[in-house]
Amino acid sequence: MAWLVGVDVGGTFTDFYAFDDASGQVVLHKTPSTPDNPARAILAGLQEMGKAHQLDIGALARLAHGTTVATNALIQRRGGRVVLITTAGFRDLLEIGRQVRPLMYDIQTDFPAPLIPREFRYEVNERVRADGTVLKPLDGDEVKRLAAMVRAVKADSCAVCLIFSFLNPAHEQAIARALADAAPDTYISLSAEVQPEFREYERLSTTVLNAYLQPVMVRYMRELESGLRAVAPKAALGINQSSGGLMSAERARRFPIRTALSGPAAGAVGAIHTAELSSRPNVITLDMGGTSADVCLMRNYQAGVGYDRFIDGFPVRLPSLDINAVGAGGGSIAWFDRDGLLKVGPTSAGAVPGPACYGAGGEAATVTDANLILGRLSTGGLLGGRMTLDVAAARRAVAPIAQRLGFAVERTAHGMLGIVVSNMVRAIRGISVERGHDPRRFSLMPFGGAGPLHATEVARSLGIREVVVPFAPGILCAQGLIVSDLKETFVRTALTRLDAAAAAVIGANLAEIAGAAADWFKSERVADGDRHTQASLDMRYVGQNFELPVPLQPEEVAAPNLDALKRRFFAVHETSYGYHNPHDPVEIVNFRMTALGRLKRPEPPRAAGATAKPAPVSNRPVYFDADTAVSAAIYDRRALAPGHQVSGPAVIEQLDATTLVYPGDKLVVDDALNLILEVTT
Amino acid sequence: MTTAPLTIDPITLEILHNGLRSITDECFIALMKSAYSTNIKERRDHSATIMDRNGQLIVQAEHSLPIHIGSMLGLMHAVLKKYGREGVRPGDIFVANDPYVAGGSHLPDVNLGMPVFVAGELVAFICNIAHHADIGGMAPGSMAGGMTEIFQEGLRIPPVKLFREGELQQDILDLLLLNVRVPEERRGDYFAQIAACKLGERRLKELIATHSAPVITTAFEEIVTRTESRMRAAVATIPDGVYRFEDVMDDDGLGAKDILIKVAVEVKGDRINFDFRGSAPQVQGNINVTTSATQAAVCYTLKALLDPQVPNNEGILRVAQFTTEPGTLLDASFPAACAARAHTCQRIIDVIIGALAPALPDKVVGAANGANTTAVFFGRDPRTGRDFLYLETMGGGFGGRATKDGKDGVQVHITNTSNLPVEAIEMEYPLLVDSYGLIPDTGGAGKNRGGLALRRVVKPVGLDCQFNGAGERFRNQPWGVFGGKPGATGRFFIQSDNGDVTKLSNKPDTTRLRTDQSLVVETPGAGGYGPPAERSRAALEEDFRSGKFSAEFLRTHYGFEPGRLAGGSGEGE
Secondary structure (H helix, E strand, C coil): CCEEEEEEECCCEEEEEEEECCCCCEEEEEEECCCCCHHHHHHHHHHHHHHHHCCCHHHEEEEEEECCHHHHHHHCCCCCCEEEEEECCCCCHHHHCCCCCCCCCCCCCCCCCCCCCHHHEEEECCEECCCCCEEECCCHHHHHHHHHHHHHCCCCEEEEECCCCCCCCHHHHHHHHHHHHHCCCCEEEEHHHHCCCCCHHHHHHHHHHHHHHHHHHHHHHHHHHHHHHHHCCCCEEEEECCCCCEEEHHHHHHCHHHHCCHHHHHHHHHHHHHHHHCCCCCEEEEEECCCCEEEEEEECCEECEEEEEEECCEEEEEEEECEEEECCCCCEEEEECCCCCEEEEEEECCCCCCCHHHCCCCCCCEHHHHHHHCCCCCCCCCHHHCCCCCHHHHHHHHHHHHHHHCCCHHHHHHHHHHHHHHHHHHHHHHHCHHHCCCHHHCEEEEECCCHHHHHHHHHHHHCCCEEEECCCHHHHHHHHHHCCCEEEEEEEEEEEECCCCHHHHHHHHHHHHHHHHHHHHHHCCCCHHHEEEEEEEEEEECCCCCCEEEECCHHHCCCCCHHHHHHHHHHHHHHHHCCCCCCCCEEEEEEEEEEEECCCCCCCCCCCCCCCCCCCCEEEEEECCCCCEEEEEEEEHHHCCCCCEEECCEEEEECCEEEEECCCCEEEECCCCCEEEECCC | CCCCCCCCCHHHHHHHHHHHHHHHHHHHHHHHHHCCCHHHHCCCCEEEEEEECCCCEEEECCCCCHHHCCHHHHHHHHHHHHHCHHHCCCCCEEEECCCCCCCCCCCCEEEEEEEEEECCEEEEEEEEEEECCCCCCCCCCCCCCCCCCHHHHCCCCCCEEEEECCEECHHHHHHHHHCCCCHHHHHHHHHHHHHHHHHHHHHHHHHHHHHCHHHHHHHHHHHHHHHHHHHHHHHCCCCCEEEEEEEEEEECCCCCEEEEEEEEEEEECCEEEEECCCCCECCCCCCCCCHHHHHHHHHHHHHHHHCCCCCCCHHHHHHEEEECCCCECCECCCCCCCCCHHHHHHHHHHHHHHHHCCCCCCCCCCCCCCCCEEEEEEEECCCCCCEEEEEEEECECCCCCCCCCCCCCECCCCCCCCCCCHHHHHHHCCEEEEEEEEECCCECCCCECCCCEEEEEEEECCCCEEEEEECCCCCCCCCCECCCCCCCCCEEEEEECCCCEEECCCCCCCEEECCCEEEEEECCCECCECCHHHCCHHHHHHHHHCCCCCHHHHHHHHCCCCCCCCCCCCCCC
16 A cells, blocks of 8 residues: 655645545545745644544655745745856846846836845956857866855855856855865855756856755755654655656755745646646646736646746746736635725735635625526535635625626626636737637636636637536646656757768767756666656757757667657647748757656546436526526535546536536536536637 | 717727727737847847828837837828828738838838728728848948938938738839848838738727727727826826926037937926927937937836826827927938937936926926937858848936935836847857946945946957947036935946056947957946935945945045945945
């Protein structure tokens, strides 16, 4: 018997998804988060769960964990005291950035101030050229002086980022050695290790963030690992990354920045798993929680990967799943703009005080209030009835808006939801039509507490015909964690024109990163049979400044076929940009390899087939349109079995989410217990 | 079709407005991705709009540059004047760029417009603007100084049909392409613009199919009037009065110096007018501005000062009235040269901000670097044997603000284009960037100081290359407000390895740069806000500790004696 547990720490709740790969038993659990030390809720929750469900936590084989410790430390500016060492002439780069302002017309708003004050940004005389050769060598005495200075100012961490270090890391490495001698307690982040890619500002920013977060992550890992050793000594700990895979605690300590966007990534991995169980290769996900909605497009069971992200205003260049966020959640607040138009979000009532209907002091009209007024949410509330919702309070909050519009409260609530849907539709258009993908060819997969409530309207606006609601939409992130593999990405920048000489260069570069991947497999003790690699090249037309990823076939890694490669680049260019020019010269910018250490995957939840027709637990009036309520059948999702069908108007309620079936729409339960909704257009 | 007047509630309107914005954003991105010109792909020097059947601006893509807000109107008005509504047919696509007969602002900005018909009726136009990397004329890039009339700056295109009822007019395209450098790339730019028009037309038709044409046209008018009343309400918060200010441009590169720009801002109730009469006559050099660029500068400033979130549409234009005299710098008459109008737009903005300072003390800022400092390097790359041309525009200081210092080293106001990474420059061009940083002591003193200027030092590698450039506020300092002191001016110079320094003019013509020389660009700083005496001690200590200001500067401007400070590298590091 081997239990695998995925634990996802949110702002309000810590979610557990436990799976026994011997019996196939699944256990879901939620416990309040402990933001001051998230490890406490994890350890307590494990024990609670063990007690409640008679699990032997001591026999836990793996704990896969998604943490927001780094993200929160950044947002709250609780990172370490960092110093920087950079090439002479460039210490101001950290605050110049790309010399742009964040908002074209807003002259009062700037990007956030750098995390390292200027006086702690030290310059070192050295220079590497664009071909990786040394123009100006390092001076050993100067390096020693700098290292002594780092010790003297008692820095927690030192970031080192030199121009062209991604081509030749020798100078960064020499500085690291000097620092290790002079200041052994200082954490070191080298840009050539954090993300060895060209474009110095993004590499610098990423390295500085990493250094800033190292002390926080080291402290957290210490807490978690020691606590875990006490309750589950056999459990292997995996930490989720923004790229949608796990890393060891050791790597999390070295590269905490990789966790900064990992929250939504876990959901996307869970969604891919669900899509596989449902045999739906092309899916757009809609993860709608309390404050925001994350949307992601998956083709052929794969989410796109993006490299350039902002975290709290700071650019980060690291692989992360290509997820678009919009300020649309259950707590999003309705308000009138200066031109009299009604808006919903991005401001949110959050968990405290929350929507007016929580009765915790919130007075603003939120999306959740609107859903309650329309009968879409039960007054019995969320969390299986642990908290009741107050319709009168919701109506009181929406009334002033209705009055100003001259509408009934229900019509106003319906309008609020229409606006929040249109905001999500816009976000989905951003990742689909604006990138050359037709959303009508995709299924929509809503999850998060609020996703399934709004999915049908979102789908209809985009011409999507089918909605797939996962088995446990409220804890898909935790589920995603236990189906995640160990993942590491390797990159090498080498500008290479695609001409006759290119094959040898490609071979040499790929051999190099394949070697690095092999070392990693070894260090992570990944068995031979579980090792998988995928190579890809970032390519562009000569003169362009945008690269496109072109995957390589496994057999091409050793002997690339240049013509085939070019053709695939043209195809990718055609999809992304709508044209290609077969005669223009093409070049490779980056060589990439993703290494996956496959972990044991749980089987899908097993369920008996449908027997009798499902029986509704009750009926209640629900407003599907603005003016009239219809009587809808209310079902308990636990009673729905594979093969069951439900026709709208109906509402499916479960512990962590509510699904609407509109009049005229039909729902079928599939073998993996997902709800498949056919949306009429 | 219904004849009863339609009304549209604020919820439906918000959802429709979202749909329209999605269309312009999609066109904007499609154009950016498929174009060839660097200006479009990397600097986002393009925009996408929806106009109504009368040529009013309804929606502009979110990331469009401020300079483009007025440019499409001119094209639409010229098209409707020339062809009349009956002459506009389904499937037509119009093209134009000329500042004098087609409402453009300079020739490289090529405007395209396509009508959208539903059931035989004209409902709207889908338009876009793109800055082509070359539009012909005397110099590569069509932006160089030294020219005295528009004929020298490139090909002038009046409003003509590039497509006639769905049919590409190959003759016209051939004519356009024969007049530009690297025609195959420009063909790509034209087709990117054409594709973006057609995409917008298709998307708008889809939206109309779900809402009906009368609902959409009612929404158009409603969007505009709501924005107008929102803007008017903002204007009404400005105390009534006439606010005056003036400033000068350094020069036009051809001998004219200290070229006057003056404004009287008349505010009465919710009306505002910017009267630029009395500004200098137009000049020989290329810094002249036609009214669509003047209008863009006025709209930018009004929006930035009063309501940065207001949507860009005709409603703003209706509020932002202005008066100019034909034949002057801000209302140039044919055939004045106007390629470098962006510099002048920056100064128009400074002048308006200066004028409104007493009325909007919390909103205004000290004068910013006030330029679009441009440096161009070209030659033959010894590594490849191919010609290269590298153009960059650099930011500088931003003015001190009511509640905080001006930002250091940033693009300001009318422009917001990013720099090219040093590692990208050096991999692609035979150039070495020796340093790139802030220049100490260049931010004007004040309660909230002005931002620091930028310095970039560039050296050719393995060849003697050519350089030309253009700067502003290289003689006239960016001023401060409410007692804030002016920031430093900028300059270009050549520094030889042996220490020799050769000063260049503010708008240097093509100059040779040897391998033992570096070109140094120093952009202007910015003015401070409020009297230096009110700057806090903590801020002054920080100025010193950070090394952004020298002890001497702090002593001279603030009477501040920095003590010995522990930690950090401090001054002179």
